[in-house]
Amino acid sequence: MISKPALLLLLASVAIAPQAATAAFAGDCDCASSNAADTPSAADKAFEKLSNDEYEWRKTQLPIGEDSPNGNQFLLPDVSRAAQAKRLQYWEDTADTLTHLDTERLSPANLVNLEVYKAQIDTLIAAQKFRDYEKPLNSDSSFWGDLVGYARESIRTEEEAERYIAMLNGIPAHFADQIANMRIGLERGFTPPKITLVGRDSAVRSVVEAKSPTDVAYYAPFKELPSSIPADRAKALQAEAEAAIRDKVLPAYRTLLAFLNDEYFPGARDGLAAYGLPDGKAYYRSKIREFVTLDLTPEAIHQTGLDEIARLRQRMDAVMKEVKFEGDLPAFLTFLRTDPQFYAKTPQELLNRAAWIAKTFDAKADDYFGRMPRRRFAIKPVPDDIAPFYTGGRGGPGIYLVNTYNLPARPLYSLVALTLHESAPGHAMQMPLAGENTTLPAFRRDTYISAYGEGWALYSEALGEEMGMYETPWDIFGMLSYQAWRASRLVVDTGVHAFGWSREQAQQYLRDNTALAEHEIVTEVDRYIAWPGQALSYYLGELHIIAARKRAEEALGPKFDLRAFHDAVLELGSVPLPVIDQRIDRLIREGGKGPYSEAVAP
Known part of the structure; x- marks a missing residue:
């Protein structure tokens, strides 16, 4: 996500x-x-x-x-x-x-x-x-990439259309301020590493090279305006949008493209480590606190990753024995990355399989959760302009994006874990549940804390084994590979940003310990390099939730109810990890009763 x-x-x-x-x-x-x-x-x-x-x-x-x-x-x-x-x-x-x-x-x-x-x-x-605002981009996201996301929204009223056009007309001034900030960041060496920016101008170039303003992604919402807007007014709004793109958006994008290619990309820093940024050690520790919500040292995190990889490798070896594979783990990973049986032939096949997995969970949900969100989610492909640098999938309220670019990099044996993480019971379930919980203040319903949200989503992957979602040993290995992928992040992120690892060293660690395809290994490592600390949130968040569950199981004994535990964690919104501990302490004091069901008799 x-x-x-x-x-x-x-x-x-x-x-x-x-x-x-x-x-x-x-x-x-x-x-x-x-x-x-x-x-x-x-x-x-x-x-x-x-x-x-x-x-x-x-x-x-x-x-x-x-x-x-x-x-x-x-x-x-x-x-x-x-x-x-x-x-x-x-x-x-x-x-x-x-x-x-x-x-x-x-x-x-x-x-x-x-x-x-x-x-x-x-x-x-x-x-x-x-001054994070001086670096408003990383390897797979940027201020212009976020902005063009508006083009995927629908315009429902005339007032919304007018606000959208006003936004288009404001892009030149907004881009000018962003460029001014980036120039200052460039002067003080506060940029993403140069290697992670290669090709990241593609979304800007696609706008600049559009044949006409109506071919630019920003125009998409005006191609079909709602019938509630009178026809003559709709036509006028379409003309205004076209003019704003032609006279404001396209010149702003040309200026941005020239700045990126002539100044920013060539001048970006060569080093990889966050420690190499201005006040880099303090900056990296601040990112650990931000994304993990705990004050942990890079050394402690690195060792946790090494320990977890060793544990997961034992489980991977067991699966290899189960499928009677003759050879070592590197040979097995090569087999998984290259055998055609594990890959979809068409984008639609991949989307169909993701939809089947999501519906399979629906049949099991009542046994594990007392409350489900009202909001449903769509399954759509990642947009073409960002797919080459995007992760395998992302999810959130109302959406599960599946990356259908480069199908040989999208193994079916990992799709169950990906779907549980990004759709339900992961992001496309957790985030709407938070938003619908009106007992919480808005600042808890709406905001997103990575350690909680990503920790829950990764826990959802592991929970899939309990739910019987992994139907074959290959699926189990895909889940274990995904777990190892996130545990590897603890090693790689700290390795790069605190211990001087090279890009090649980080890539090799993922090759050796996960079944990720080469394309994903490259894009993932660049993401960790360009976004210090964020990758730490997933596995440390999951470990925290698992520890809280174990504590509740031991304290409650036969009164422990898994539905009640899940409901208690999910009712929190998005919170720092210590708040989960406080909620589970309360669950234990109350005898295991969950917030939405009579889980345990008084």
Whole structure:
């Protein structure tokens, strides 16, 4: 999944004055008990106003992104230097206000909300201090790639069409600010490594080389406007969109393409390690805290990865014996990467198989989950313009994208694990469940924390074995390979960014320990190199959920109910990993009862 956490996306100006809330946080409580039932304290009210007002404003400033909140269609954020400085000041003021909070006056629910909210603010502050906005791209995502995602949305009203056209007309100024920021990043050596940027101008070039404005992806929503818009007005809107693309978008893209090819790509840094960036050691540790939500050292993470790879290799050896393969693991991996029986012949065959797997889960879901989301998801191919550099699949609310580019790199034996991760019970289930949980504040429903979201999705892959989703030894090996792939990330990410590994060394580690195809090995390693720390979130998040489950099983004994455990974890929204521990402590105290079902008799 995912990608670019919503918490790092860009904001513009101050909506409320955090300083003004300090007195309310520190003031006397006029209630008989600070946690009186159904009676919010003054501290509760002040915290809720501060967090809700800030988040509602923050939400209006977010550009499109995989993990962005809903309801922000056709938005171009202010990314200028002045806006960045205002953001930093605002969040620092907010953090200062939070320090005056008397936590004894908060309700139990708001104590948890405070922990989640403070982690978000701390992450936003760190991103501003390290000036992440000067590097608005990595090997498989970019500000222009996110922006063109609007073209895949439908226009439902005349007002939406007008806002979309206004967005198109605003692209030149937005791109100019992004380029100005990137130039400063370039001057101080704060760029992705040069090797990870090869060919990453393809999406820009495809816009520049379009035969006409109506062939540009941005025009797609205007090809079929809703019948509720009068025909003459629809025709006028289409003409306005075409003119905006011709007169604004295309010149902006030409300028961007020239900047990338003449300045940015040639001047990008040659080194790979995050430690080689300005204040690199502190920067990498900040990324570990952001993506893992724990303060772990690179050394500890690296060793965890080595230990887990050794454990998974034992299971892989067992599968090799089961299928009676004669040879060692490298020979077996070569066999899996090259035998035609393991690969779809057509893109539609791959999509059909993914759909079959998703429906197979539907038949088992009731035995493992007490509550399912109302929102369904579509299964679609990854768009052609980004597919060559994209991962094998991504999922989220309403969508499971399957990469049908380069079919010999998309093994069927891994498709069960991929589908469980990206669709249900992974991202396309977890994220809608969070969004539909109206008992949570919006800043917990909408935002995405990688350690939780990716940890849950990877746990979903492993859960598939319990659910009987893996029907053949090949499927089991595909799951184990995917587990080893994520465990390898702990070794590779820290190896590259803290211990001086080369790109070739990182690629070889994946070749030796996973069944990934060569194309995916190259694209994945470039992703880790260009996006320090994010790859650590998956396996460390999964290990945390597994440990929490084991603790609940041991404490509850026969009262442990797996549905109740899953519902308890999923009702949280997206939270730092320690919050999962707090919720499972409560599950244990309550005798194993889940939030949505009578799992255990009183």
